[in-house]
Amino acid sequence: MPAPELVDAVVVGGGVNGLVAAATLADRGWDVVLLEAHEVGGAVRSQQRGDAVVDLFSAFYPLSAGSPVLQRLELEAHGLRWRRADAVVAQPMSPDDERGAVIEHDPQRTAAGLDAWYPGDGDRWLELVAEWRRLRGPMLDALLGPWPPVGAAARLARAMGVAGAPRMARLLALPATRMGEELFGGEAARQLIVGNSQHADIPPNAAGSGAFGWLLCMLAQDVGFPVPEGGAGELAQALARRARAAGARVEEHVPVESVEVSAGRATGVRTADGREIRARRGVLAALDVELLLGHLVGHSHLPRSAVDDLRRFERDLPTLKVNWVLPHAVPWRASAARRAGTVHVGRTVGPSVRWAADLDSGRTPDDPFLLTGQMATADPTRAPAGHEVLWAYTHLPRALVHADAATLERVAREHVHRVSDVIERYAPGALDGAYDHFVQTPHDLQDADASLVRGALNGGTAQLHQQLVLRPLPGTWGARLPIEGLYLAGASAHPGGGVHGSCGHNAAVAALHDAGLHGRLTAPVRRAARRRLFPDRQVGPPVR
Template sequence: MTDVTDVTVDDVRTTNATADAVVIGAGPNGLVAAAMLADAGWDVCVLEAADEVGGAVKSQELQPGYVTDLYSAFYPMAAASPYIRALALEDHGLTWRHAPAVLAHPSGPDADAAAVLYRDPHRTADGLDRDHPGDGRAWLDLLAQWQRIREPFLHLLFSPFPPVRGTVGLLRAVGTRDALRLARTLMLPVARLGTELFGGRHGPLLLTGNAMHADVPVVAPGSGAFGWLMSMLAQDVGFPVPEGGAGRLAAALLRRAESAGAQVVTGCQVEGVEVRGGRAVGVRLAGGGRLRARRAVLADVAAPTLYRSLLPADAVPRRLLEEIDGLFTADLPTVKVNWAVRGRVPWQVPGLAEAGTLHVGADNGQLALWSAALSTGQPSDITFQLMGQLAVADPTRAPEGHETLWAYSHLPRGNPDAGAAERLAERMEETVERHAPGFRDLIGTRLRQLPQDLEADDANLLDGAINGGTAQLFQQLVFRPTPGLGRPETPVAGLYLASAGAHPGGGVHGGPGGIAATAVLHGAALAGSGARALARTTRWLAG
């Protein structure tokens, strides 16, 4: 058996090599896990089917000088993540850029005003006070609470189950009584949370628009948690973008993993995980090669792909297969449109021109109707979309005075009709035109990404779903990806789920990869302690 560090990339694809840990997939989670394991001195090999790393962190020129992000784009979770921060990616070529305003949300389809969240919290509060006296103070109070609990809350969010240390830290920060109030807040529907905290329109609009970065309906319990978290991160770390394109973030993660000693092989398709005696011992590659794993296999792939496609059927408990088929719920299919714009977008509503992220097409009541229609598969004439003005945030994304714009929206689950996706893309462009008359005359290049295109480009984006599974409460925490699998360990010893299908779920923050690597290292430490104890006992028995 040849050690992976002694062979070429072509050898890895075609021969029997070995490594301490094999990571399937070079998305952000896979690269975070690889870097952490390599930092611990492990021999790590990452195998990526695509020709470049990054997964859903990738950029592309629409036309010369106009750079769009094909999937994810703005990264508050990455900026706040303890796993990403610990990697010091700024030392590996990453530069964050910020728009003058973090985000803006017009107060209705024909509104003449918008809720605007600025980097300066007092400026945000001033705008909320103009909408409704007292709402600015309510915003600053909410931010003060966040600042008190920020570190223990993030530790809790990004900890493996059971999150004992994070829970204890949070209780120390807020006290038991306030912790119960916080728990109630996080359980609320965002529609209810907004009316409890604010008296005007714009405060609830900030919370509700931010909640729509996940697929939890406005009136569903738990949607308030997403609205609160994303709003507080927006005010705390902003919604930064990597200078030059999302691909620069992926490149920095690659350089960081390789600098620690990990080997990353692209264009290398894994066809299956090999299991012997109930333990993962390596992977089988397209072309007949095998890569053995001495200690662990980590899978940065969609949960259904791991359990249904990569593992032998007899290695997975029948009940788990039934739950993957019957209980696992994908998030909503996504339709994305990218535009190269000659000039700036001619927004009519003040505040939109200076915001990097936009929430456009629906007010609070319409968002409730829109999200309910999506969840129930009913038609809706409301077209809500999340948008990004990349050159506002990062002037390198377009020629001076011009813009690279994108928008995405969703279809109901189980809608295979390509025509429906095309019609949604058309309505999305009409929505921009309604808020910015003359926009269509400025379009230089248009790139539409329908659900089938997203999956074709990245096999983890099943049916165009970008979150690794629904973010609703019934599939979070210990229920992700199915009940009882709230940790990265799988029923196969030595095999770990390290993708957005595992806790804490979707978003570019490295959480699933970091938690999986932590579990691998902890398991190895426990095994080492057991081996040392056995050796001591053996020596004692031998006299």
């Protein structure tokens, strides 16, 4: 048996969050090893399929391009190159619509297009953009940074002023449907808010969904919906190069079997091949919280109250993704959709509410809302000239998270034809001649990345009852968990899903703080707070 290795920190999981955590710690001089069970990237990977490059999970990256964390890492110096379609995001308003609502790169052009749908909406759009530009820096720091965001919140409050702060708070708490009605007179602009809100799993008529729609609309107008040239995997590779350049060791194809815990503290990890790696300062896990605590740690190291909280942890919606490689461009009837990289297809405002209600009530919608991507439109290197790499994803009912694997697989497979039917209604003949076509069911997604449990992409629901100090468990406040020295660096932690790297960065910041002088002095306070929040040490029942 080889002697245990000793490092300052072990990072488990080589997705974007894990790579950011490793780079952040290595920048501060820590001896860091990152262990990834497959190849780096997590849900940011691509695959060469014949003469086309297909993104297997996420594909467009407004949160990455706007992320203060990723901007500070200067990934362009490590090979990342962003590409953008001529138009950012489009939404045909009906199968017969020949125009489409659209966010252009130029705010004036976006405004002109919205005015053509409803006079006055263009001016309202430009007012939103002007406000965003004024608030952008402190707003992103407050939304994405460690909780509580004391400094960022103070800067944001100063930027908004006494009168503006409560009004902005109210705006961001609104449902997407209500936000659209208050901001705009026409359906096209309203649908841009609602459509973008559905990148999360909050129903468009539920509180907080408007914040997601507003944020993605403003990022779309600010940085666009860019893609990495050559495939999504190029973003992960640039991050891996950045982490290695800082001094981190990045090891691929090294599954971790367990997180070792002694006297209530994480002391290291054991790999599937028997290696023991001890961590002087901390273990950072860029994983799903149930995978981490329920399997790698084990319930014997958790208080019953934490296990009970973990049982109540709510997944986001299962996802079905369908992919095609086409010998032609997609012939959308709506002209704006032919220029956009991202196209929202299907339900408009009212029907979107019914679609979300179906998903929450356990009914598989007959007419799904689709998020679609035209990858060669955004990045011509993805396919031969004139060809298109098209994907569409949609959600499945929330109740299927708890269904048996066979039922989930059957429902997903049965839903594929509905996805194809929606595309054909809005772009007749679009799928003719497809020379590559494959489906990724929730089961397929989880097989490829264990943190995508049942095909849920965002590490847990983004609804209000599982945000801020309630994410991932009540009272954990983000990265810190009931076990000392163990930090959650994955999307189950605040601020949640999306390729922004903030979950990994926030975990690294917490570990750096706890290892510093102030952290050591305040450790007794943290331990006392942990004992009060999780007062028992009795082992709970297994997590279902």
